[in-house]
Amino acid sequence: ETGVTQSPTHLIKTRGQQVTLRCSSQSGHNTVSWYQQALGQGPQFIFQYYREEENGRGNFPPRFSGLQFPNYSSELNVNALELDDSALYLCASSLVGRVLNTEAFFGQGTRLTVV
Amino acid sequence: AQSVTQLDSHVSVSEGTPVLLRCNYSSSYSPSLFWYVQHPNKGLQLLLKYTSAATLVKGINGFEAEFKKSETSFHLTKPSAHMSDAAEYFCVVSVPYSSGGSYIPTFGRGTSLIVHP
Numbered sequence: 001e002t003g004v005t006q007s008p009t010h011l012i013k014t015r016g017q018q019v020t021l022r023c024s025s026q027s028g029h030n031t032v033s034w035y036q037q038a039l040g041q042g043p044q045f046i047f048q049y050y051r052e053e054e055n056g057r058g059n060f061p062p063r064f065s066g067l068q069f070p071n072y073s074s075e076l077n078v079n080a081l082e083l084d085d086s087a088l089y090l091c092a093s094s095l096v097g098r099v100l101n102t103e104a105f106f107g108q109g110t111r112l113t114v115v
Numbered sequence: 116a117q118s119v120t121q122l123d124s125h126v127s128v129s130e131g132t133p134v135l136l137r138c139n140y141s142s143s144y145s146p147s148l149f150w151y152v153q154h155p156n157k158g159l160q161l162l163l164k165y166t167s168a169a170t171l172v173k174g175i176n177g178f179e180a181e182f183k184k185s186e187t188s189f190h191l192t193k194p195s196a197h198m199s200d201a202a203e204y205f206c207v208v209s210v211p212y213s214s215g216g217s218y219i220p221t222f223g224r225g226t227s228l229i230v231h232p
Contacts, residue, residue, distance in 0.1 A: 004158065035222075042119075042205050042222030043159070056219055090159065106158035 003027060004093050004107035012113045013081050021076040021110045023091030032074040033104065034066060035090040043090055049074060086114045117142040117208045121223035129231045134193040136226045138206035141187060147218065148189045149207040150180055153225075159205070165189065176200070201230045 003026035013019050025032050031050045035043035045058035049068035063079040072093070078085055088111050092104040122137040140146060150162040163174025170182040180191045189206060206223040 040224075042224045044222065045220050058219065092159070103161050103164075106160070108156070108158045 004091060004105050006089075006091050006107040006110050008110060009108070010111045010113075012115060015081055015083060015114055017081050018077065018079045019081060019112060021078075021089050021091075021112070023074045023076070023093075023107060025072045025074065025091075025093035026105050029093035029095050029105070030072055031094045032068055032072065033092050033094075034074070034076045035092070036060075036085075037088040037090055037109070038084075039087070046076070081114045083114050086112060088112075117144075117146065117210050117219075117221050119206050119208050119221050119223035121204075121206050121226045123226050124224070125227045125229060127229040127231065128196045130198055131195050134191070134196045134200065134228065136191040136204050136206075136228065138189045138191065138223060139187055140189060140206070140208045142208055142210050144210040147209040148180075148182060149209065149220075150174065150178070150189075150191050151205045151207060151222075153203040153205065155202075162191070162204075196228075196230050198230050198232065201228055203227050 005024045007022045033048040034046040036046055037043040046060050046064055047054055047066055048056035052068045065077045068074045088109040090106055090109045092106045094104040118141050120139045128134055148165040151159045152162050153159050162178050163172045163180055165172045165182045173179045178191055178193045180189055182189050203225045205225050207220050209218040209220040211218055
């Protein structure tokens, strides 16, 4: 177990709705990043937060947004859900701002299905 | 821009035989390279990383990888496969973001390792 927990584990939403996914970082970690993993694909980097500010973003539209809280837990929000948003959403935490140049610890993910 | 190509979507080996998972990358910057493993219903776990030190990198569970700049490759190997090695493996290239000191990771599509008894 990595100490990174995500909730919920599974979620079904309707197209056009909004969703919030949550991540609790490993104790002591100040950086969190979010990834989208479609079926049969590798994870795609959505964005990263370091000390409550976004400091890295992948190729995702603005309807994907996030927050990091003072206790370093995090939320991923997706507005106006589309069918293609169906995927496994992964959260990873690490100690410093360079997300993968120190080891990142991943949660088990939230499986989002959009119908 | 950077990209990662994992050359095999599936690799099938017998227990006790060598494992080779191939990865090629392209990057405009001097990259950091990683291999992650994903077991069913478990989170991604770091196997090993290359960050411009020794070109032969040793990781957990007997895995190692060699960085070859001339070939832009970072292949993952293990001398003897174990049943517990059956999983999905991802090669990752990471380059500096434009500001803030963060790095943008790009994952390959993954290689499924199948181990036969």
